Amino acid sequence: xxxxxxxxxxxxxxxxxxxxxxxxxxxxxxxxxxxxxxxxxxxxxxxxxxxxxxxxxxxxxxxxxxxxxxxxxxxxxxxxxxxxxxxxxxxxxxxxxxxxxxxxxxxxxxxxx
Amino acid sequence: xxxxxxxxxxxxxxxxxxxxxxxxxxxxxxxxxxxxxxxxxxxxxxxxxxxxxxxxxxxxxxxxxxxxxxxxxxxxxxxxxxxxxxxxxxxxxxxxxxxxxxxxxxxxxxxx
Numbered sequence: 693x694x695x696x697x698x699x700x701x702x703x704x705x706x707x708x709x710x711x712x713x714x715x716x717x718x719x720x721x722x723x724x725x726x727x728x729x730x731x732x733x734x735x736x737x738x739x740x741x742x743x744x745x746x747x748x749x750x751x752x753x754x755x756x757x758x759x760x761x762x763x764x765x766x767x768x769x770x771x772x773x774x775x776x777x778x779x780x781x782x783x784x785x786x787x788x789x790x791x792x793x794x795x796x797x798x799x800x801x802x803x804x805x
Numbered sequence: 806x807x808x809x810x811x812x813x814x815x816x817x818x819x820x821x822x823x824x825x826x827x828x829x830x831x832x833x834x835x836x837x838x839x840x841x842x843x844x845x846x847x848x849x850x851x852x853x854x855x856x857x858x859x860x861x862x863x864x865x866x867x868x869x870x871x872x873x874x875x876x877x878x879x880x881x882x883x884x885x886x887x888x889x890x891x892x893x894x895x896x897x898x899x900x901x902x903x904x905x906x907x908x909x910x911x912x913x914x915x916x917x
Binding site: 696726733734735736737740780782792793794795796797798 | 838
């Protein structure tokens, strides 16, 4: 059974702090790893990672994948209250034509002013 | 996301009633997915369809049914056989080859 585990489950920080969210996985037929942000509505896409060691960046957010150790991290620098959300990690698995996403349970990030 | 319409946004149902959630897309994507989210948990796959007139069970298909008569539409019926239907339901179209999913705004179903 495919498994995705995120840690920590929740995190409380103050504005300006840097946070690191973790995602580890045990799956068969790995295709990609994805990060989403969810704020009381549908998740919004952040990153998709397919290759080890290549950092993806978008503003204050960055992410990297380690396919040997089977984990990914999501970094947020200089956090703002608007970063408060649930961050979901998902792993896409499948053969040549179909991709199925298995989600972790999410990390609840709270950023205080 | 633009191009994906889920309705209704909120729905209340009495126990024993079937309810159908709508998902429409105009993105010309071949594949469509239904996920369920319970409070404090990630998303779990209910059903998916890669092509018109074909669909497959996901991890938690029991108590649900779907149809895919048109490329643009993938309705989900929550039947009375679903023992704990109160949840947030998310639909996502995608390319059949896989990749990132972009979700509709979701439907919150509450069973009274």
